[in-house]
Amino acid sequence: MRLTALPAFQDNYIWALQTPDDRTVFVDPGQAGPVFDAADQGMQPAAVLLTHHHDDHIGGVAALRQRWPWLPVFAPADERITLDCERVGENDRVQLPGFDFTVLEVPGHTRSHIAYLGHNHLFCGDMLFSLGCGRMFEGTPAQMLASLQRLAALPPQTWVCCGHEYTLANAVFARHIDPTNAALQRRQQEAQDMRSRSRPSVPALLASELQCNPFLRTNDSAIRAAVATRLGRAPADEVETFAELRRWKDGFRA
Template sequence: MRLIALPAFQDNYIWALQTPDERTIFVDPGQAGPVLEAAAQGMQPAGVLLTHHHDDHIGGVAELRQRWPRLRVMAPHDERIALDCERVSEGDKVELSGFGFTVMEVPGHTRSHIAYYGHDHLFCGDMLFSLGCGRMFEGTPAQMLASLRRMAALPPQTLVCCGHEYTLANAVFARHVDPTNAALQRRQQEASDMRSSSRPTVPAVLAGELQCNPYLRTTDTAIVAAIAARLGRAPTDEVEVFAELRRWKDGFTA
């Protein structure tokens, strides 16, 4: 099994998961070009997995269907994905070319966002990033936190395959919130080294995210203390910790 992050747009990744016979599943192809180029190199599409309706994640599908009319496409139940898709929801099993994934409904970034988990890979779109999480365009803090908790409960060896290269920017904010975290400092240096040689910083191993990602550590003493200092009082509960952490990041400048 081979996993490749195909760059798209300014900072998107289209994930390509390939079998030994070169049959490939593509995740969130916002552009057709990178997939067509990969196919020209031998990665023959076996199917497409879509996590949510934003155009930078689905915009290339129509062109791919022109090239491969019978291409199977899995997508959440959302009328804004105006494509001929196989609609999937919580607990559904997706079987494609020998791969098997379980669908997780993870609202927060959007109301219909889903993730796909299988073979120790989590394709999570814009919900969970290395050292960060997505913006709440449609969900509530309670929904977003619950979705992140579900993903955080997966096996620690899970590879977090997110939709954007945001790690270094996320690291700056995470260090601002949690400046004494040695594991976070190491991850920031690792990510910096990767980007300096034009390598993707993802997938990230979930075990590392549990040590470094502030949005997965909303009960940690250091994170709670940082939020309390910002609020000028103790937060009422974990949801408020998360909500204020996300609000802080939304207005953060380095």
């Protein structure tokens, strides 16, 4: 299968996963224009997958449906998504000719956030980013940490397909709290090289994220030590480590 990141807005990506016969699933089309352009270049829409209700992830669906009224749309069970769509949740399967995804409920960024796992790709919206994670708009630290740990337990060769191009900004924060991590230094350089050539820095291999992403390493001694220095004491547990790390990132300025 072929994966394409379609840029949208300032830093969003609409993911397009394409079979050899050009059938294509589009993930989180916040804008219709990039999907129309992709279709004009030969991608044949097969379905839309939505991870959460934020408009920059669902805003283009109505226009897509005007052009393709038959287009199936899959979404979490959330009344804030008012589109005509099929609601999916934990362990549901999205099965279409050429495609097979399993749905994972990963609350934290929003209360109803889901991810889709299939064909060695994880479409995780705004839950997990390369070298970072989403803000907690609706979830608790314990909830968000549990969701991230669940994703971290997936096969290491899974490709992490996140919703935004945040890698370089995330790398600055990650390096600030984990300055001696050689794998992180290599990942930052790799992302800089890709962006300098106007290429997306994602998808990222989960194996790399497990080495580099501080939000997936809240039990690591280096991360706990950095948080302890900030708190002036050792964090009580992994949830407090994560909660303080997220607060730190929320207010971080390079």
